[in-house]
Every structure is written in C-alpha cells, then in structure tokens.
Amino acid sequence: MRVGVIGAGAVGGSLAALLARGGHDVEVTARGAHLEAIRAAGIRLTGAWGDYTAVVEANSVLTRAPELVIVATKAQDSVAAIRENIALLRGVPVLVVQNGLDAIDAATAASPRSDVVGGLAAYATSYLSPGVVTVTTAGNLYVGVAGEDDVPARYVASVLNPVIPTTVVQNFVGAQWTKLIINQVNALPAITGLSVQEVVADARLRRIMTASMREAVRTGLRRKVRFVSLQGLGHRSLRLFAALPLAIGGALPSLMSARIGKVPNPGSTLQSIRRGQATEIDYLNGAVVREAELVGSTAPVNALLVTLVHDVEDSGDFLTADHVWSRFRAL
Numbered sequence: 001m002r003v004g005v006i007g008a009g010a011v012g013g014s015l016a017a018l019l020a021r022g023g024h025d026v027e028v029t030a031r032g033a034h035l036e037a038i039r040a041a042g043i044r045l046t047g048a049w050g051d052y053t054a055v056v057e058a059n060s061v062l063t064r065a066p067e068l069v070i071v072a073t074k075a076q077d078s079v080a081a082i083r084e085n086i087a088l089l090r091g092v093p094v095l096v097v098q099n100g101l102d103a104i105d106a107a108t109a110a111s112p113r114s115d116v117v118g119g120l121a122a123y124a125t126s127y128l129s130p131g132v133v134t135v136t137t138a139g140n141l142y143v144g145v146a147g148e149d150d151v152p153a154r155y156v157a158s159v160l161n162p163v164i165p166t167t168v169v170q171n172f173v174g175a176q177w178t179k180l181i182i183n184q185v186n187a188l189p190a191i192t193g194l195s196v197q198e199v200v201a202d203a204r205l206r207r208i209m210t211a212s213m214r215e216a217v218r219t220g221l222r223r224k225v226r227f228v229s230l231q232g233l234g235h236r237s238l239r240l241f242a243a244l245p246l247a248i249g250g251a252l253p254s255l256m257s258a259r260i261g262k263v264p265n266p267g268s269t270l271q272s273i274r275r276g277q278a279t280e281i282d283y284l285n286g287a288v289v290r291e292a293e294l295v296g297s298t299a300p301v302n303a304l305l306v307t308l309v310h311d312v313e314d315s316g317d318f319l320t321a322d323h324v325w326s327r328f329r330a331l
C-alpha cells in the first residue's frame, strides 16, 4: 500500500521504517538536515525493534497520492503540516499519532474531507541525529475515533497490525487522558536535562512528578473522564492513586519508570529542547491546566511545569533539582 508519513521524526520515522520493512511503499516528509540524511541513506531504525535501514521516498511535502496518511508531528505543527499536503489528502484516511487531547479535532479542521483517526504510541523512541531513530522501549499503538463509527480506526489497525501491534479503543478520549497522565513524565526531564529514569530515581523530583500526576488524574475525574487501560494504568488504579497521599503515590512513577526499562528515555519533550526547538508542553501539562479551568478548578503544579519548560526553552539552560524543588515548595 502507498503510505505517506508526514513528520518522520522519532514516532513517524519509526512507523515509516516498520511499514517499509513490512513491504509498503512509503513516502515521508521531513525538513532540513533530516530530510537530506533520509534522501542520502534512508531512515536508520535502531534499538528495540532491531536494525533496519528503510529506503523511502523523502520530500518536504508528499508528491504521490497516498492510500493512507500518518501525521506524526508535534501537536503544535500538525495543522500546518496537514495543510501543506492538503492537495493529496482529499478522501484519504489520516491517522494522527500525537500526545495530548487535541489531535483529532485539529486534524479534522485541517483536512475536513478525510476520515481522521487518532493514534497513541505506547512505545518510546528517540530522534537525536538526522536520519536515525532509536526505539528505547517497544510498545503498541492504540487507535480510535472521536465518534461512534470506528470503521476508519479498524481499517487503519488492519494496515498497521502486521508491522506493529495495534489495538482499536472505543473510548479514545479516555485513552488520550490515560496517555496524558503517562506524559506527566515528560516535563521534568525537559526542565532538568535528565532522563525519565533519572528523574524518578531522585526523591524530590519524583515527588513533584507524583504531585503533577495526581493533579492531572483529579482534573480528569472532575471532567468525568473514564480512563482507559493503557500501559498498566486503568480507571480504578488511577482513581485510587488520586486519593492517596503523595508519599505513597510515588510508587506510580516508580512503576512507570520500571516499565520503561533501563535504556535512558529522554522523552519527546527533552528531545525538542536538545534540538533547540519549541516543545509541545502547552498540549501536555498545559492541557491539564486548561481542563482544570473548565471545571472552575486550578492545576498549579502543572502550570509551574509549563512555566519551567518555557524558561528552559527561552534560556537554553537546564535547571537544577534544588531550583525546581524550591519553586515547587513555594506553591
């Protein structure tokens, strides 16, 4: 099948390589040195799914009509990236693999004539140098739609399942929320320059992560979200976690870190910082802040993490654990 992958970074590059390895005819879009590297030597996939070099067509926009499109940019880039390719998207199913809560609405607004399917990657992957993507933790893909008709999601799953285990979820909003809780691991590495595992191993940083996670779960519950089981987290366990004191709740980030495994995972937000790019923090912790406001509440820990990530984006300097702890204690 002809598959177009818009934004072949960590997640998109891995999916493009898996699809090419599975025999699909893949064209990717990329920019700058990454585009040049892919054109010269293909996408080099390394890590948990083995070593494979995918020789794929690569351009700044898609040049051939695809039968399926995968959008895997950061949240803030998806609308522009889709619009740049709109001429070839009419009637084509679009899978948007993206963290946060906005993926489907944004893609539907950008390409109203496409069936839009949301995707959540439960694997961890790093794009640290042009042309190379390294999978640090293997995992599944979850797909779903905004409404009742899940035929497009089942179609997308039928294409992807042979190359990556793919599950259709009925309550996709609930799945996005569970992933939003998991993505509470992203901010502190971006603020400190440490890996997720190093952050969780630090008692004070783990406490802050636990506090932001608990705040996010409480916000979801106030918004009447039914969390979907994903990566070991489900509605009942998260509801229990939300009721626990911080000292006990720290077991959750520890468990999540153990699931991630031993290969250091920077998370996608720290990867943006290291490349000197804007992060999607406004769509992660920032989404929790906005959702809290919708129910007349606040999310001060998440708001602080958003502020600190923006401080690091602006200054280019990571913050010490001491500094982050004192800002947290001052709340």
Ligand SMILES: NC(=O)C1=CN([C@@H]2O[C@H](COP(=O)(O)OP(=O)(O)OC[C@H]3O[C@@H](n4cnc5c(N)ncnc54)[C@H](OP(=O)(O)O)[C@@H]3O)[C@@H](O)[C@H]2O)C=CC1
Pocket (backbone or CB within 6 Å): 006, 007, 008, 009, 010, 011, 012, 029, 030, 031, 032, 034, 060, 072, 073, 074, 075, 077, 080, 081, 082, 084, 097, 098, 099, 100, 120, 121, 122, 123, 124, 125, 126, 127, 267, 268, 271, 272, 277, 280
């Ligand atoms: N990395 C991970 O382990 C995981 C990431 N996610 C989520 O997946 C999504 C993608 O993240 P990730 O893969 O890490 O992000 P990356 O930044 O690694 O990849 C995004 C790619 O999209 C490119 N891009 C942006 N705009 C355009 C455009 N208009 N045309 C062509 N290319 C474009 C970027 O290019 P450029 O660099 O030039 O901006 C970049 O190469 C995010 O929502 C993230 O939260 C989910 C699970 C795991």
Ligand SMILES: CC(C)(CO)C(=O)C(=O)O
Pocket (backbone or CB within 6 Å): 099, 123, 124, 125, 182, 183, 185, 186, 265, 266, 267, 268, 269
């Ligand atoms: C869960 C995690 C942290 C995997 O790397 C992720 O989704 C991300 O990096 O955005």
